[in-house]
Each structure stands twice: as structure tokens, then as C-alpha cells.
Amino acid sequence: MSELEPNLTVWLLCLCLLYSRVAGEYPYSWACNTTSSTCTRLIKASEESFTPHTKCKLECVSTSEEDKGFFSTRVLWPRPKHISGNSGKTAVVDVTDLAYEGNTNDIAADELDRLVEKFKSKYNASQTGDAVELILSFDVKNGTLVDFTDTSDESYELSITNSTSEEGEVSISALVKASTYFGARHGLETLSQLALTDPVDGKTYMVTGIEIEDSPYYFWRGLSVDTSRNFISPPVIKKLLDGLAAAKMNTLHWHLTDSHSFPYVSSSVPQMSQYGAYLPGKTYTSDDVAEIVLYAKKLGIRVVPELDAPAHAGYGWQWGQSAGELVVCLGKEPWTEYCLEPPCGQMNVVNAELYPILKKLYTDLKDSFPSDWFHMGGDEVNFNCWKSVKTITDFMETKGWKTEDEGFMKLWDYYQTEAYKKLAEARAEETPKAILWSSRMTEGDDLSLLSKEKYAIQFWGTTVGSDAEAKKHKKQLKEMLEKGYSVIMSNHNELYLDCGFGAWVGAGPNNWCSPFKSWHQIYMSDIRQWIEEEEVQITEAKAKEQVLGGETAIWTEQTSDSDIIYKVFPRTWAYAERLWSNPSKGKSGELGSWEEAEERLSHFASLMKEKGRGTVLSNTMKPEYCLQNDGTCVLESKSSCTKTLVHPGLVVVVLVLQYLSASFS
Secondary structure (H helix, E strand, C coil): CCCHHHHHHHHHHHHHHHHHHHHHCCCEEEEEECCCCEEEEEECCCHHHCCCHHHHHHHCCCCCCCCCCCCCCCCCCCCCCEEECCCCEEEEECHHHCEEEEECCCCCHHHHHHHHHHHHCCCCCCCCCCCEEEEEEEEEEECCCCCCCCCCCCCEEEEEEEEECCCCCEEEEEEEEEEEHHHHHHHHHHHHHCEEECCCCCCEEEEECEEEEECCCCCEEEEEEECCCCCCCHHHHHHHHHHHHHCCCCEEEEECCCCCCCCECCCCCCHHHHHHCCCCCCCECHHHHHHHHHHHHHCCCEEEEEEEECECCCCCCCCCCCCCCCEECCCCCCHHHCCCCCCCCEECCCCCCHHHHHHHHHHHHHHHCCCCEEEEECCCCCHHHHHCCHHHHHHHHHHCCCCCHHHHHHHHHHHHHHHHHHHHHHHCCCCCEEEEECCHHHCHHHHHHCCCCCEEEEECCCCCCCCHHHHHHHHHHHHHHHCCCEEEECCHHHHECCCCCCCCCCCCCCCCCCCCCCHHHHHCCCHHHHHHHCCCCCCHHHHHHHEEEEEEEECCCCCCCCCHHHHHCCHHHHHHHHHHCCCCCCCCCCCCCHHHHHHHHHHHHHHCCCHHHCCCCCCCCCCHHHHHCCCCCCCCCECCECCCCCCHHHHHHHHHHHHHHHHHC
8 A cells, every 4th residue: 555545545534524514514604804894704613603704704894994884794786885893793583584664754655565564575484583673664654655766765764773671582673764756665675685595594784873874965866778679578677777776877868760660659759669669579568667657657767769860860760751751861771871780760850740759759758768868869960961961951951051070060050959849849948958969079179069958968978088080079078067067977998788799780899989898997987086087177076966876877789688698697687786876986806996896796796686676587697606705706905814825735724634634723
């Protein structure tokens, strides 16, 4: 027998013992490192010493004075404005059997009751007898479910306290204070992240002794979804809404129509969807829209419709022979000369019959979508298209407009003025709040064509780069802000979710806006820092007033029901914290850095996959090992912890030694 054989026998025996333990019972327990607020996975010494990962994660509080109020909990997303009093303790509760004491103001109790039932549905009944009583109550000034508007108050306060009765009975009291239904809903969303069920012991642990004061930094926090290029079904739209609401996003911008299809069923102009839908079943009826809008409303989300025009208008508009030609350049080839992607299509803006039809559509959309904003589209107008149509150039000649850029800008302005008049008539408002995409009309002297009292600009250009196109985009954004325009950020270099996939027109590994925008990049998309770096001449107060917020955007050339959820989440969740908390950009590992956010976002994404929380199956961020071993899957040191790469074989040796030590102690 060689000298190595006895050693090999010992190693095999140790591994077999380790395997038998893993196969027979769960061998791991977790311990809190209060310096880094991370939980370390260990082999438990006994059943009595077992600390579930969930319990450790909720209780692991930093002892650093510098971290208090911010790093007092690692489980919340988005991070609240202010946290205090975390005791670092939990109690086992049975959420399904909570004692609900109602609202102190007794206003719209039914709506709040429904929120409580939704909250309870996230949990299973406790299988243990050691759960303490959970008492939930509201102090909400007005819990009536109303349409979400710019003035809706989303702030809330949450306190979780524990008390002991004279008989020695321990109970946990959770109180949500808010002015509105929306604040109350946000408060319960936060509470649900502080009460987590452990997958091993099945118990639900709730943080005790904590107070939270919270409100959003930006009031516009959304996702833009294109349902024209590929139809997205109502159930999937609802799933998107579930994901948005969980992270306190409040806006779904619905890009309903484009040159590809017109799936919206207008009761006044039914020909639009008859000619424009891909198939009879691929439409959004008034019932579909009403159901989605109400579903969103209950989640604290407004749905803002977009009817893109005068470009991006194609199939659906070709029916109007009796009204004259409503659309020009429809499917025209070679498409590269008349639009940016096939099929081409642009409104015949000189046809007087177009505008009454627009008013009918605007009226139907107002009735379908009770939003205080309306998106009019307005980007990528192609002058070559209009120039190729004789009726249009003849009209321009009668106006004395030359058929060159300056003249076509006047034609475009003519359309925008007439369309806005019809929008005002349809909405019975003198100056309805409209949104336009950034475009040729929102740059240089042409920006003066748009009233800043009427329009907000959704900026989709780039905020980085030194080439001519990038410089033009950055100058455009700077001028919009300095001239006092309201802006919604959707800069494609950081916030377009369809970037980084293979080309769909022609060959190649990249589409037009590659590379892929990672969640890290999206999380760090901070317009405040850009304003400072670019020396935009605007005060901090004005910037806060004019930058309404932002939206990630998913264009669906290469996206459908099967993959849209994975492309939207978790990246839109990353942007949710930027828009809600907007923490100042910190150094690596500090608040405001993606390194600090990574562990919390990973935890949140994992939580959202649970059935009770909507089963929002986001794109996976990292191996499950990293979720069970906080702070290990990093490249550089984080806080005071230095991470070192370890050979897998050494890990096995350490585990065996830990097991032997625990077994013989």
C-alpha cells in the first residue's frame, strides 16, 4: 500500500460523512458580520445553533456610526429616504392571521381592506406555534382610489414596534401613515420586504423596532413599452405592471401605435385596427384597455398612451380613400431613403381630413386612458418622404415654403400646431399636457416652435461621446434645460433595453444602439451628475423642477411575450431606485454605488420570483451561491472586507474541517 492510500481513505470517509449530512438534513447556518452587514454561511454545530439565512439577513445591522440610517438594513428596494431605530431583531409572525385594526380616519376603508388582503396573499400560513401576533393599522387621510396625477402624494411613514401585555403576550404592531391610497400602498410594499419567509424552516421573520420616512425624489418613474412592432398581450402587460409596482414605479408609457401596426381599437374610427392590426385577435379593445388601466391604478400606476405622429404612422392609416390619402410613403422602397426602419409610413399632413380623424382618436384615447398627460410621439420625421409626394410639395408652394429643410420644418410645425389644437378640443382643455420625443424640432432655433407651457420633452439621445452626433445630442439636452423645458430622461446610451442584440435588418452581431445596457450602467444613470459635469447653467432647484424623472424603454423589434419580462427586469428595477431615492454617487461599496446596490437588487429580484409576489421571472443576475454567501462575489474589496479568490479544492477541505470540528465539539 502506498503512503497516499491511508490519506485517501480518510478523505473519502470525511467526504462521505459530509455527503450524508447534506443528504439527511440542511447543514448550514448563518452568522452576521456587523462590520460589513453581511451574513456568512457556516456549517451549523447543532440544530439549536441554526440561524436561517432570512433571519440573519433581516437582523444583520451595521454597527458603524457612519452607516446608521442607510446601511441599517440590506433587504429594501428601493432604499427609503430615511431609516431609523432598527433594533437588529426579528420576530416570527403569521401574516395570514394578522389582526387588522383598519384606518383611524375610516375613509375608503374598502380600498385599504383590499390592500391588506393583497399583502396577506404574499405569504403562506405559519406551520409553527411560536408566531407572535401581528397587528396592522393605517393612519391614512384619504384612502380613496383616484386617478394618479402629478400632484398625487406618494409619501408614507412606517413604524414596526413590539410590546408585551400584562399577561406576558408579545405582539408586533405595524402602522402605516400616509395622505393617500398611493402612499399607503407603498408603505405596505416596504412592509412586505421587512417580513420574509425562510425557505428552510418555513417561518416568516419580521424586523421589529424600525421607523421609516419615505417619499420619491422624482415624480415620473416609468417604463415605455412598444406594442406595435410586436404585439404584447394584456396578461403580459399586467405582469410588467406587477414588476413596476413592486419597486414603486408609477408610470407605464404605452407606445400603442407605429408604422408596423395599429392594434388599438377605436370606437370612433374602427378602420384603424381593422386595417392596422396584425391579426383580429391581436388588438386592444376598450374592455382590454379598461381592465389594464384599472389594474394599473390599483397598483399606483398611471398609464400614459402614445399615438406616434406624424412619422411612425403606417399600417392602419391606409384605409382612408374616402377621406383622401391619410398616409404617404407606406412600405416605400428602398426604405433606407424614406424612414429609419421598415415599413415606412408618414402622415399626409396637408390632407385637411386628417385632423378630424385625429380628434376622434384623441377623444377615444382620453376616454380609455384617464391620464393627465398624453404622448404625441413626434420623432424621426423624414423630409425625403414628404418631398417625394407631389400633393405635399404643391401645398408647400402655395404657402411659399421651399422644399428644403427650412420649408419642411414649417410644414412639420403646421402639423404639430393643428394636431395640438385637436388634442385640446378632444380633452376640453386649453393647454393639455403633452409629451414629444426629442427630435430635430427640439434643437437649436427650432425649439422655440414648441411652447414649454404645453410640452415636456422625452430625451432619447445620448449623454456621452465626442463624435458629432453625440455632441449634437448633448447640446440639445443642455439647451432644453437652460431654456426652461420640462424633460423626461430616456437617453438611449443608458436606458434603452433593446440594445445589444443581433441586427435584424442585415447581418451582424450588433443592433443600432449596441452594446447591451447592464443594470449597473442603468443604476448609475444620474442626470444630476451630468448637469454638473456638463456645466449646465441651471440651479439645483430648477433642475429638480424641470427634470420630471425618467423611463427605461423597450422597443419590440426583437421582443415579444416570450422574453419581454426578462429584458425589462431586473434592469428597470435598478432604475427604480435611482428615480425613487436618487442617492449621490458614492465610491465603490458606498451608498449610491452599484457595488452597494448589487446585493440588495439581487435579493429583490430573487424575492420577486416567489408565487405570492407575482412570479415576476426576471433575468438571473448571478449564481444562487452568491445570494447565500453575501459579499463574496465581488472583484474588488468592499467596505473593510478584502475578497480573495480561493481554489475550489481548498473550499472542500475547509468545509470538511468545519464539519469535523462541529461534529466532535
